[in-house]
Structures are given as C-alpha cells and as structure tokens.
Amino acid sequence: MWHTPHGPVPTPAFMPVGTLGTVKGITPDQLRSTGATQILANTYHLALRPGADVVAELGGLHRMMDWQGPILTDSGGFQVFSLAKLTKIDDRQVVFRSHIDGSLLELSPEKAIEIQQKLGADCMMCLDECPPAETPIERLKLAVDRTTLWAARCRDAWNSSSQALFGIVQGATNREMRERSATALLPLDFPGYAVGGLSVGEAPALMYQTLEWTTPVLPKEKPRYLMGVGTPTDLLEGVLRGIDLFDCVMPTRNGRNAMAFTSRGPVKMRNLIHQKDLSPLDPACSCLACTRFSRGYLRHLFIAGEMLGPILLSLHNLTFYQTLLRGLREAIIAGKAQEFRTSQLAAWGESV
C-alpha cells in the first residue's frame, strides 16, 4: 500500500497511461470501473500540448481530466530521448526539437520539476538520461552519473510537500552500472525509486535478470517502480522480483489495435473465426465488453472501423491488467505468489 494525497494505492499496482491527460477513449468513470487507482500522465506531451501553464490554469491535471485518484507524471526525459530530435546534451540540460512543430526547447532537472509541479501530480519523477540500447560502457557510465547529478538537482528543486519525487535508476542491462546508479541515489533518500531504461528492445530474460541485480539494492519499504513495462508476463515476473508499480501503454494500444488479453491468452479480434461467435470475449471477465457483447459484434466493430471497438477492447484490457494485479496482491498476502505466476502462465499458454 502506498499513500498519496489522492488516496491509497494498493501495491503491486498497474498505472494506465493517460499521456495527454486522457486514457485514450476512456472516460474517468469507465477507468475507475476497471479497478485502476493510480494513473500516469506524460510530462513531455503535456508540456507541448496544451502546455504546463495551461494545465495549471485549468486547475491542474486532476481537475482538468476529472481524475480524483492519484496521478504520477514522468519527467519527460524518456520522450526527449526517444521521440524528439536531440540537439545538444550536457550536464546542464538537454536541448531538443518538439516532435510536433520542430520548435527548439530545453529541459533541465529544475525545469522538469517546475513543469511537474505545475501539472500537480501526486508523484513526480527525476529527469534522467536514457541512452539507447547497446550504448558502449563508457558512454553508459556518463549517462548513469549524469542521471545521479540530475537526481540531486531535482531533489534540491523539489519544494512541494504534497508531491512525492522518485529517483530513477539507469544502467541498461549492465550489473555494475545498475548497482552504481542505485547506490548513488540512495543517499538522496527519495520517497520511491524507479527502474528506467528497460523494455527498450532487450530480451525479457535479460530484463528480469537486470531487475534481480537492481531491486535488492533499493529500499524494500519504499515503492519500486518499473517504468514503461509491460506484458502480463512482465508484470508477474517483475512483482516476483520486488517491483511495486508498473505503467504501460500496452493494454490500451493493443486494445485499439484489436488485440485482447484474456484469461486463456491473447485473442486477435479481427480474425474471421469470431464472425458469428455469440460467446463473450472472456467469460472470466467482468468488464463492459465481456458482459454485454459477443465476440462477433466486437469483430464487426473493428472490421467496420467503428470507434466503439477500440473503446471496448481498451476497457477490457485495462480490466484484465487490474484483475491480474488484484490476483497478485491476494496471492502475495496468501504467500502463494509463485504458484499464482505458474498457474497464470499455464492458462495463457506460455512456457512456465
């Protein structure tokens, strides 16, 4: 359980992604009905559109999007390094061009905190440098040390008692670098720690291995957040390696693209096999899509290009993720997390 100004978050928890201040296609009430407590919004995207000052004028993220539960914002670092066109990076700041209109922008640790304070999130993230996969060790070390330097500056800039701030561990899939990064952040005594720079193309096994090197270094009594991850399997494996928080676009993005997660494994909703199928998508699921509509209708919506298809499958996938996390929480309390993992993987048709 993690406590925020907008209520408690039972952990482990999965945060749906509301990049631009909306979980795509889902109303706040529908989002609540999936079982979600805390959500994530993206600082980089919101800073470009509508702008942090506009969000502040509209009452902050909670009021603007009418989400009364906890909200976490990232620092914008990951998007600057993945979406934008980088112009210059040094210890002071990163200079980049907007992926929307090409305008020249700067992001520093202080600026990242300032923006997140304007957005009004319950939990902010430190600005980190996210080097691409396969970065040589010497360059990786520079990124890790710069992330530590920036974390200290974010901590200094942080002056809101109602907003938490998490440090981010970097270091790719290198054990020495992960330990170096985590160890250096510990004296800053953040309310929580994130593991960044994973799920960027490395094999799942290597990601799990990296977690085994990283989470033991981080304080057990504080939330440990695996950023941008992942598949249902990733969530099971992450929790068993000490992760408390996840976020990922996968349930909504896959849902919009007609791919449903179910208690019997993934289902491609456009397949002809569903055309005349009166049965529900997942009889084990309590969501709107599964309790009120047939597979045949869901398929029709996607084939016909109707908005209701993406809406219903996003709702379903978000419900699937929340149901999985609830199962995990119950299994942990019962001391049966490992058995829960095994039974879930078997039900999904995955090798255990």
Added chain:
Amino acid sequence: MWHTPHGPVPTPAFMPVGTLGTVKGITPDQLRSTGATQILANTYHLALRPGADVVAELGGLHRMMDWQGPILTDSGGFQVFSLAKLTKIDDRQVVFRSHIDGSLLELSPEKAIEIQQKLGADCMMCLDECPPAETPIERLKLAVDRTTLWAARCRDAWNSSSQALFGIVQGATNREMRERSATALLPLDFPGYAVGGLSVGEAPALMYQTLEWTTPVLPKEKPRYLMGVGTPTDLLEGVLRGIDLFDCVMPTRNGRNAMAFTSRGPVKMRNLIHQKDLSPLDPACSCLACTRFSRGYLRHLFIAGEMLGPILLSLHNLTFYQTLLRGLREAIIAGKAQEFRTSQLAAWGESV
C-alpha cells in the same frame, strides 16, 4: 406516444443514428443517458458489413448492439442512390456496386423487407427511389410511381407482426408530386408514413414549404417521420408542421468534428478562445461533458487528436437534441409550441 415491441416512444422524438449497429463512439448506457428512446440503423451498411445473416446469427440488432429500446431501420434505398454506384434500375429492382468493395448487388422491395426482418428492427421502411435534387418533373414522376409500386410490394412481403412498416412519400419539392405520392400510399394503410427525399441540398424554407404540402395529406393519428433531418432549427420547424420522428447524423458527426450545439448557439471547440476557459461547454446541459469538464480541456482533447473529444461532444450534442425534443413535447402539451420555437431560435441567435 408511439408504441413498439421494445417500449413506448414519446413523440416528437429524435433518433440517434447507429449506422453500423453502433452510435459512433457511444456505449448503449451512455446513449440511454442522453435521453434517447429509439435509434436508427442503416440497412444498406449492415447488409454489406457484417451482413444481414451475420446480424441474425448474432441475435438480431437489439441483442448484437445491446440496445434494448426500439430500433428503426431504413430500407437501404437512400444509400443505394447516394453512396453506391448505380448500375441499373427498373421496376423490378435496383442493381448497384458496393461502395466498400465494388461487388455487384441487387436490392428489390422484397429483398429490402427480408433484410430488415433479419435485422429484427421494430420498425422497417419501404424501399423507395430517391432521385437526385433538380430531377426533371417527368423523371420525378417515374420515381414517385415506382416508389408507390415498391411500397405495395413491400407491404405484401411484410409478414412479421412484431415489426412495423412505414411507407415513404417522395416527390422532391414539387407540391403536385408530393400530393400524388402521399395520396397513392394512403390505401396501403401503413402503421406510419415517412417524408423522404428532403434535406438533400434544397433551401430550408423550401423544405418547410414541402412539409406544409405533405403532412396534411398524411393521417394525423399515425407517426409522421422526416427522414435524415436535421438541424435543431429543422426539428422545431418540422414539429410545428406535424412531424413526429426525426433522425440525423448531425449531432454525432458535428460532435466528432468539434462543433457543439448549445443553449446559446453553436460553439466551435477548437477555437483558441477556449484554451484557458474553466467554464463548462453549456451550463444549461446535464451531460457528462458539461458537468465534469471545462471548455479548455475539451479544446485540448480536439487539438491533441484524442478520442475522448469526439466521444464527449457526441454525447453532448445527442443530449442537446434529446433535451430540445423533451422541451418541445412539454411545450406541445402546454399549448405553447410556437412560443417555444421563438424563444429557442432567439437563444441560439437565429432570426425568428
């Protein structure tokens, strides 16, 4: 009040359009929350995708789309004459090419009824010939007489006691043709009559004039339905000329395109003026968009291309239409329909 197997419809009523078995972007519960009782679905579109047999296999329209209120289907005629590429038309049938894949298809009066019986609508429409605007009188007369011939054949083919069947008056904006069409249909004693072939480009005043020529010929005790109409003003003017039922894509289509109808006239939601506006879209409206979000947020959703914008504005516009019709029903009962029209037009900033 009009009674159907799926419940009563207080009239005058506006039917939201669920072309492909879904009102675009809106769940059935949300649709109900707007105040809608009866909806419309398009036979032409459903016959192409997913096909009438598939709809029947999926339990018929009501079960497939989970709409437990009344549903009216059109005959497909209007779409065949407007969307498809016509190949051949004679008294027997119309041959056309699908606008989806170009496949060659036929539609006859008997076929139109057969499809609509498979769809399972509460109310079916006769197949009619819809000539383009500005059709010469001799050609128009042929279309009117063919529509009468087809209406008789539809009536003969109609063998479902749980489904109503409406005849359609054609005749463009020609008084003689409208009277000829309406008079010829009366002996067929349909449960209701529609006025088709309007709102196809003619001036509103000419449409209202045509209604004044047409509705007096139709039985007052049966529903009179103005097909594919229209603006809020059209609804006021139509009701005052004896119309009981309307359908139109305008509230949803305009909503998807950021145009909102409000109690103070239309609002273009993308305009910069709304950027930092904390006030609701329409303080007089009880919909989700107006009670939970600001104009600034709604604008942001459209500027950022977020699905929630079209969803919320569709919901709002549908609510606006239903609220308008409820106001009209109350005004009619109070004997103040004309005053209601005048006050509404003034509030919307239109000339009275």
